[in-house]
Amino acid sequence: MSEPFQRVALIGLGLIAGSMAHAMRGGGLARQIVGHARSAETRETARRIGLVDEVFDTAAEAVRGADLVVLAVPVGAMAAVAEEIGPHLAPGAILTDVGSVKQAVIDAVGPHMPEGVHFIPGHPLAGTEHSGPESGFASLFRNRWWLLTPLPGTDPAAQERLTALIRAMGANADVMEPEHHDLVLAVTSHVPHLIAYTMVGVADHLRRVTEGEVVNYSAAGFRDFTRIAASDPTMWRDVFLHNREATLDILGRFTEELFMLQRAIRMGDGTLLHDYFSRTRAIRRGIIDAGQDTAAPDFGRAIVEGKQGGQAR
Amino acid sequence: MSEPFQRVALIGLGLIAGSMAHAMRGGGLARQIVGHARSAETRETARRIGLVDEVFDTAAEAVRGADLVVLAVPVGAMAAVAEEIGPHLAPGAILTDVGSVKQAVIDAVGPHMPEGVHFIPGHPLAGTEHSGPESGFASLFRNRWWLLTPLPGTDPAAQERLTALIRAMGANADVMEPEHHDLVLAVTSHVPHLIAYTMVGVADHLRRVTEGEVVNYSAAGFRDFTRIAASDPTMWRDVFLHNREATLDILGRFTEELFMLQRAIRMGDGTLLHDYFSRTRAIRRGIIDAGQDTAAPDFGRAIVEGKQGGQAR
Numbered sequence: 367m368s369e370p371f372q373r374v375a376l377i378g379l380g381l382i383a384g385s386m387a388h389a390m391r392g393g394g395l396a397r398q399i400v401g402h403a404r405s406a407e408t409r410e411t412a413r414r415i416g417l418v419d420e421v422f423d424t425a426a427e428a429v430r431g432a433d434l435v436v437l438a439v440p441v442g443a444m445a446a447v448a449e450e451i452g453p454h455l456a457p458g459a460i461l462t463d464v465g466s467v468k469q470a471v472i473d474a475v476g477p478h479m480p481e482g483v484h485f486i487p488g489h490p491l492a493g494t495e496h497s498g499p500e501s502g503f504a505s506l507f508r509n510r511w512w513l514l515t516p517l518p519g520t521d522p523a524a525q526e527r528l529t530a531l532i533r534a535m536g537a538n539a540d541v542m543e544p545e546h547h548d549l550v551l552a553v554t555s556h557v558p559h560l561i562a563y564t565m566v567g568v569a570d571h572l573r574r575v576t577e578g579e580v581v582n583y584s585a586a587g588f589r590d591f592t593r594i595a596a597s598d599p600t601m602w603r604d605v606f607l608h609n610r611e612a613t614l615d616i617l618g619r620f621t622e623e624l625f626m627l628q629r630a631i632r633m634g635d636g637t638l639l640h641d642y643f644s645r646t647r648a649i650r651r652g653i654i655d656a657g658q659d660t661a662a663p664d665f666g667r668a669i670v671e672g673k674q675g676g677q678a679r
Numbered sequence: 680m681s682e683p684f685q686r687v688a689l690i691g692l693g694l695i696a697g698s699m700a701h702a703m704r705g706g707g708l709a710r711q712i713v714g715h716a717r718s719a720e721t722r723e724t725a726r727r728i729g730l731v732d733e734v735f736d737t738a739a740e741a742v743r744g745a746d747l748v749v750l751a752v753p754v755g756a757m758a759a760v761a762e763e764i765g766p767h768l769a770p771g772a773i774l775t776d777v778g779s780v781k782q783a784v785i786d787a788v789g790p791h792m793p794e795g796v797h798f799i800p801g802h803p804l805a806g807t808e809h810s811g812p813e814s815g816f817a818s819l820f821r822n823r824w825w826l827l828t829p830l831p832g833t834d835p836a837a838q839e840r841l842t843a844l845i846r847a848m849g850a851n852a853d854v855m856e857p858e859h860h861d862l863v864l865a866v867t868s869h870v871p872h873l874i875a876y877t878m879v880g881v882a883d884h885l886r887r888v889t890e891g892e893v894v895n896y897s898a899a900g901f902r903d904f905t906r907i908a909a910s911d912p913t914m915w916r917d918v919f920l921h922n923r924e925a926t927l928d929i930l931g932r933f934t935e936e937l938f939m940l941q942r943a944i945r946m947g948d949g950t951l952l953h954d955y956f957s958r959t960r961a962i963r964r965g966i967i968d969a970g971q972d973t974a975a976p977d978f979g980r981a982i983v984e985g986k987q988g989g990q991a992r
Contacts, residue, residue: 389716434914442949491896497962511896539897550892553882553900562875564937566959569866571936579863579870580962582853583804587934588867589905596963601954606944606952616881617941623884624877630928631919636755639919643912649893650808650909 370394371434371531377402377425377447379412380598381493384502384652386436387418389535392504392657402428403499404439404545412499425456434531437463437475445474452478457458462488466551466601468515468544470608476517484524487515489547490537497594508536515544526673552612554604557610557620560613562594684705684747684844689714690738690760691751692725693911694806696779697815699749700731702848704816715741716812717752725812739767747844750776750788755917758787765791773797773837779864779914781828781857783921789830800828804859804868805848808909813872821849828857864924869918870933873926875907876915 374396376383381402390396401418402425403409413421422428429435429451444465453485455461461483465471479485492510494501500535512532516525532539542550567589569580580588606613630638687709689696694713703709714731715738716722726734731839735741742748742764756909757778774796778784781800792798805823807814825845829838834947836953845852881903882893919926943951 378845400789400814423732474684501851503767529771550896553885554893554896557881558878558901560940561937561955562961563876564933564940565871565874566962567931567936567955568870570958570962572932574867580867583826583863583867588871590907591871592959592963594903595959597956597960599953599960602956603949603952607947607949610944612945614941616885617937617944619881619885621878621937622882624874624930624934627877629872631923631926631930634920634923636916639916640912642880643876643908643910643915645883646876646905647910647912649879649883650905 371385371396373396373398373400373432374436375429375432376418376436376438377428377451378439378443379403379408379417379421379499379507380499382490383438384417384499385492385506386438386535388502388503388593389507390531393534395534396434397530400428400432404443408499417499417502424449429456429459430454430456431457434528435459435461437461437465437471440599440601440616441465441467441474441608444471444480448475448478452480455480455483458484460486460528462483462486462514462528464488466488466555466605469514470548470549472515472544478592484521485517485521486525486528486529487517487544489513490532490550491517492537493597495593497601504527504579505536507532510536510537512539513542513547514539515542515547525570530565530573535539537618548609549615551611551617552609556609556613557616559594559597559602560606560617561620562591565591566595604622680686680782684709686711686713686745687749688745689731689749689751690764691756692716692721692734692812693751694801694814694819694875694938696749696751697730697812697850698805698817698819699751699815701815701817702846706847708844709747713741713745717756721812728813730812738764739954741768743770744769745756746772747841748772750774750778751916752804753914754778754780754783754787754912754921757790758783759771761788761791765793768793768797769836771797773799773841775801775802776802777798777863779868779918780922781860783805783861785830785857797834798830799833799838799841800830801841802826802828802864803845805850806910808906809873809915810911810979811812820845823850825852825858826855827852828855834837840961850947861922862925862928865922865929868928869922869926870906872910872920873914873930874933875904879908889930904948936959937954977990 373525374390376387379401387399390399399418400422400479401412401421402418403412409421412418415505425447433456437444437447444463463471466489471487475485477586490507490510490512529539627642682979687703689700692714693783700712703712713733714725715735716725717826722734739759745770750757750760757776774782776788779802779803784800788798803820803823803825805819835868842852
């Protein structure tokens, strides 16, 4: 970072915005950080814990004079926020967002951006199953990817400045086409989340299996699913509603594959199952080789030492 | 443990048997540990690393004079092994297995057990995505559940002795009906694994998303899936073929739920999605409250520090 931002306005004060506040403060990346949240309770909490330098009751007030504005609200709330703040944005300001879907955000926000404001959509691939103003922490973005989907004609200097901030918070920046982003994320994140929600829902409904047993004997497969399925309901509702086409496309492929495997189980086709499971094992190796995860056999276990953990078979 | 076993015979020398060998040695729970594996390569590796005191070329030789025999082979191989060793088992010996399915193992093994041998089926809910004679480690079972599904009329003293061994290896022992075990595990482990295999298969086939991107941007949702989908193909083929009814039952419920959510996405029914995601979040809380996992927001991150990790949104 050559020069810190003078005033950063965070619209929405949840996990991502809170983590950005911590990371920017820790790194001296902004002289002043202000914010706004729609909920009075969230604003009160943010003030109490001193999450940012000043909390405003409206988004319009918060963005005044800011040279960086970050929209960190659910995707479905982006249009209304953009409409409200548009007239109050400072000329030359950079405006970005952290939504998990990009084309829908571009459609929602773009029309409200005045001339001279640099709108550069973004998506940090980082998070936890926790949410709210107290859930953030400075290292959330460290070694995580932060994808930007800039529009044609984006000012290179503004994009470089935003990229430098992202890197200074510890993330790896990369650029992608919005539509392609939405498809890749449908595969690697959105549909896996929907599936995890579904599987946990099945367990919940199954009356023959009491909740006590599901909890007691929750093996790694299912326990990982419950963690994923504990993510913020509003955020995920909006992801699915606003990445509908890619989600339905991937879901269609998923159920085709699942029915093929289900039929193989019903028909007793062990060869098909074995071949399929051997191929997926190779993909895992690729992720380990790429340094995206560890091959340690006790992965994730050290942290729950003394508690029930491990992977069931 | 009051009295160590005189001679433990491990049939199959993979992750579970190897971990048992390490745990029993470390705890002085057996005077002698011998073993057999069907593959000559596995036997050679086991001899080279000194996994057990003696490796036999046949299962029949290995079980001679053993007061504890453990069948640690894929579920589909249980019947043949039981038939081979049946005539060679010592009177009064305890025979258990570690298969992930219980009714099928009872049907396969039971008929070959001679009078005076105590057959007590079991299933340790522990494992990693690794397999083979070099993948075991002594702490694999620590604080994990080890379920026994004893048959009617099982000798209480034999069951108590096996339970004491399980506890001495660090696991929590519990008892369950075989059919109920197979249903509970279908929900908490088997179907989640099949789903993970399927999702990874979808990503593999999708040509518009290159493998490089799936690997690079593999968020926690998908990365967890690839870990699950890297498990031993033979073991899992056999699980699905031998827990067919419960698996198909749960799969049917799963696709019903998934189609309901898919329809809600297509129709834009945000209320249904939000309500569903709120309910599943509550189940996660139950697991944390029960001490089955940690609520730490950086769960699983410390281990991959310096590498790409984290949970995408």
